[in-house]
Amino acid sequence: MTDRLDSLLATLPRAYPGPGGAVAVLRRGEVIARHAWGFANAELRIPFTPRTLFRMCSITKQFTCGVMLSEFADPTVLDRDVAARLPLLEQPAPGALHLAHNQSGLRDYWAVAMLHGSPVEAPFGDHEAARVIAGTRSLHFAPGTRYSYVNQNFRLLSDIVQERTGRGFAELLRRHIFDRAGMESAVLAADTRAMPDGTEGYEGNQAAGFRAARNNIVWTGDAGLGASLDDMIAWERFIDATRDDPDGLYNRLSAPVGFSNGAPAPYGFGLARAEDRGRPYTAHGGALRGWRSHRLYMPSERVSVVVMFNHLSDAHIAAGDLLAAALGDERTAPRAPLPPPPWLGAYQEPETGLSVRIDTLPTGHLRLRYGHGAERLELREDGTADNAPGGRTRLRPTPQGLWLDRPQENQSSLLRPFEPSAGGGLAGRYRCSELEAELTIEEFAGVPYGGFSGFLGQGRMELLDPIGPDAWALPCPRALDHTPPGDWSIVFRRDAAGRVTGASLGCWLARGLDYVRV
Numbered sequence: 001m002t003d004r005l006d007s008l009l010a011t012l013p014r015a016y017p018g019p020g021g022a023v024a025v026l027r028r029g030e031v032i033a034r035h036a037w038g039f040a041n042a043e044l045r046i047p048f049t050p051r052t053l054f055r056m057c058s059i060t061k062q063f064t065c066g067v068m069l070s071e072f073a074d075p076t077v078l079d080r081d082v083a084a085r086l087p088l089l090e091q092p093a094p095g096a097l098h099l100a101h102n103q104s105g106l107r108d109y110w111a112v113a114m115l116h117g118s119p120v121e122a123p124f125g126d127h128e129a130a131r132v133i134a135g136t137r138s139l140h141f142a143p144g145t146r147y148s149y150v151n152q153n154f155r156l157l158s159d160i161v162q163e164r165t166g167r168g169f170a171e172l173l174r175r176h177i178f179d180r181a182g183m184e185s186a187v188l189a190a191d192t193r194a195m196p197d198g199t200e201g202y203e204g205n206q207a208a209g210f211r212a213a214r215n216n217i218v219w220t221g222d223a224g225l226g227a228s229l230d231d232m233i234a235w236e237r238f239i240d241a242t243r244d245d246p247d248g249l250y251n252r253l254s255a256p257v258g259f260s261n262g263a264p265a266p267y268g269f270g271l272a273r274a275e276d277r278g279r280p281y282t283a284h285g286g287a288l289r290g291w292r293s294h295r296l297y298m299p300s301e302r303v304s305v306v307v308m309f310n311h312l313s314d315a316h317i318a319a320g321d322l323l324a325a326a327l328g329d330e331r332t333a334p335r336a337p338l339p340p341p342p343w344l345g346a347y348q349e350p351e352t353g354l355s356v357r358i359d360t361l362p363t364g365h366l367r368l369r370y371g372h373g374a375e376r377l378e379l380r381e382d383g384t385a386d387n388a389p390g391g392r393t394r395l396r397p398t399p400q401g402l403w404l405d406r407p408q409e410n411q412s413s414l415l416r417p418f419e420p421s422a423g424g425g426l427a428g429r430y431r432c433s434e435l436e437a438e439l440t441i442e443e444f445a446g447v448p449y450g451g452f453s454g455f456l457g458q459g460r461m462e463l464l465d466p467i468g469p470d471a472w473a474l475p476c477p478r479a480l481d482h483t484p485p486g487d488w489s490i491v492f493r494r495d496a497a498g499r500v501t502g503a504s505l506g507c508w509l510a511r512g513l514d515y516v517r518v
Helices: 002-015 060-071 075-084 096-100 109-115 126-134 152-165 169-181 229-241 249-253 315-327
Strands: 020-027 030-041 054-057 202-205 209-212 225-227 271-276 279-288 291-298 303-309 345-348 355-360 366-369 375-379 394-398 401-406 411-414 428-432 437-444 447-454 465-468 471-474 488-494 500-507 510-517
Touching: 002 020, 002 030, 002 315, 020 229, 020 315, 030 229, 054 291, 060 075, 060 096, 060 152, 060 169, 060 249, 060 271, 060 279, 075 096, 075 152, 096 152, 109 126, 109 447, 109 510, 126 152, 152 169, 169 229, 169 249, 225 229, 229 291, 229 303, 271 315, 279 315, 291 315, 303 315, 345 465, 355 465, 428 500, 447 471
Parallel strands: 054 279
Antiparallel strands: 020 030, 020 303, 054 225, 202 209, 271 279, 279 291, 291 303, 345 355, 355 366, 366 375, 394 401, 401 411, 428 437, 428 510, 437 447, 465 471, 471 488, 488 500, 500 510
């Protein structure tokens, strides 16, 4: 095991190039790898060490839920507090557990901020967050029925727990998590503009060069944790030490959860539930512009992995490689690709209204563009395609048409090919009454551009990509959060005379919004 890990650790700086990083692997509560390299701040030549403070970003969510469970054994007592923060909501509000399991039906506030015209690197603090959240009038699904990743679910939880206890969230983290687990240097680093020890996150790549990433978001329970590798090692040791206690905090966080129809849910209490070759584990990643992290715990093997990069390399893949090395697993050699299927193309998912685009990659895999990011699917001998192992998304052709199965979201739907239309005539202003925000489309020689505006400002105009007749993608290559919300699907509608009268707009994080032409 040591030889495998040593060999892999030696390759990490080249395999995931960037200013610096740190990783750890633990087995049976003992550290078998603790490794850091490069620079925490390349300009000031501050080395990256196991004691360097790092933005753990969305890994914070499990700690927020840990604080909530420590203060409130039955989180449903907070349901009224959730409803009180959604004063304009015109349907039943989600409860605290819906928030903790990402089943709230709320639209992600960083995605919605882009619809309000926020510039990419604009300040986004308590005032902006409160206004976006309080302006919610509808949900994009009924609470408990579906899964959708929503950052403000956990901001709401931390705000509510603060108010109910009369203690600051930083104090609550220290009391219920940091002191218990021995995370001595961990802090709530809510302001993303700087870290206390000068650590920087970087954008760019080895070929084009790296530059310090600029962030102006204030985070709390959704992504505010600052911790070192040694702090995270302490957390992993705490998890393993309490593994046999049914009332232990991590066992409560990783307990099975489900959807309202009884189907098992792969996410709950700020943790993803997944499998590697039949062995369950819990995990979560973290990301902001300039930062990538991932941690996981596999209870059957008592193995933990932590990965931190202060650049944009894929920490999730690195964590998988370290897990395989620790377990002695050999990665399966790829098989020869099958011929492309006849059902490649563009569709619309009927429940969300979002576009579904399927094409091929140079590797022979299929590329599915529907969710938060593009997914790589492997074509099977029976004509289906999926992203196993480790994934759940599946495409399956039937006599009725092509089905998209996403059990991780409790959803299965027959995709609808886009209908032919007249095309053209898109230019104009479109208003969303729910958001009190606008979409502007301008055309140049028939080529459309689009941009958003609202109370947060005026976003940049982007060249629209054609998907199908009257269906377009508005790219969002940069956003407030670490990655954009994905392409916005815009599907225009016409009256009997063929004139464009409005559009439905959304992305996986924020869908089902109606715009009417002004």
